[in-house]
C-alpha cells in the first residue's frame with residue numbers, strides 16, 4: 514500500500530517537475546519533501562542497489578553530496594583505489610583519498626564496491642620493474658600482487674562488500690581471449706587472473722569477487738568473456754560475479770544483445786552487475802583524438818529523446834532481471850562532470866547521466882522511475 518502511494522505521488526511530482534527545476538520550482542513544500550523521499554534507490558528498493566562512482570572532492574561538495582545521499586545507496590571510488598593512485602611507490606600507500614570515500618560510505622550507510630585491484634591501466638610505474646628498470650619475474654609479480662591486494666582489501670574489508678578484482682583482461686582483438694599487451698599477461702600469461710582472485714579471497718573471504726569489462730554486451734566479446742570466466746569457475750577459482758561496465762550509448766546495445774549478455778553470464782551461476790553505467794550521445798570510440806572541425810557537442814532535443822528511450826529500455830530489462838542483477842552503478846554523478854568530457858575526445862562535452870549540469874533530474878530520470886512496482 515505504502516509503495517503504491519509513494520509511486521502515485523512520485524509520478525505526479527515527476528510530471529509537475531519534468532523539464533523544470535528540481536527542488537526550487539516544484540510547486541509546494543510538501544511535494545519537495547515527498548520528492549526528496551523518492552530517490553532512485555528507493556524506487557528500486559525491491560530490485561537492486563543503485564550506485565554511483567565518486568571522487569573524494571565530489572563528496573565534499575554539499576550539492577553533490579546531497580544528491581548522492583538522496584538518490585543512491587551504493588558507491589564505487591572512481592579512481593582512488595586503483596593501484597596507481599593508492600600505491601604510488603613500493604613502500605608507500607596513499608590511503609587518505611580512499612579512506613575518505615570509505616568513511617563517507619560507512620557514515621552514511623551506503624554500500625561500497627572496491628575498484629580495481631588488477632588492471633593494465635592506472636598502475637604505478639614501479640610495479641612491473643626491478644631496481645634496474647628491467648621487467649620482473651613471474652614470482653616477483655605474484656609477490657607484489659599478493660602484498661598489494663592483501664593490504665588494500667584488508668584495509669577496507671569492514672565496508673567493501675564486492676571488489677572488481679580483474680578489470681578489462683579481454684583483448685580488443687577478437688582473435689584473442691586475453692589482452693596480449695597487458696603487463697600482467699606478458700609476465701605471467703593467463704594464470705595471473707586466478708592468482709588475483711585467490712589473493713583477494715584470502716584477504717577477505719566474505720567479499721564478492723568480480724571480473725569486470727567493457728563492451729561486455731557485444732555478443733562476440735560476451736562469448737570471449739564467458740570463456741575466460743568459465744575457465745576460472747571450472748578451475749575452482751573464487752570468482753562470484755561478472756561486472757558489465759555499461760559504458761554504452763544511444764546506439765548500443767540493443768535489447769536483444771543486452772539480454773543475451775546477462776543470460777550468458779548468469780548461466781555460469783554468477784552474480785551479474787552493471788558496474789559503470791553511462792549512456793553517451795556519441796558512438797563508442799577507443800582511441801583518444803582531437804575534436805574534429807565542425808563536430809558538434811550540443812545536447813539537442815533529438816539526442817535527449819534517443820537517450821531517454823535507451824535508458825528506458827535498459828532499466829526495463831534490468832528490472833526483468835532483478836533476480837540476477839545485484840547492483841546497477843552509474844559512472845559519475847551528473848552531466849556537470851563526466852569522464853566522457855575528456856575521453857576519448859578532449860573537450861567534447863558529453864551528457865551521459867540522469868542528472869544535468871545543474872544536478873537536476875533529466876527527462877530520462879522520470880522515465881526510469883515511472884514503472885509499476
Ligand code: XIL
Nearest residue numbers: 591592628629680727758760789852
Ligand atoms: C576512468 C575514470 O573515470 C577517469 O577519471 C580516469 O581518468 C580513467 O579511468 N573503465 C573502468 C574505469 O574500469 O576505471 C574507468 O574510469 C573508465 C573505464
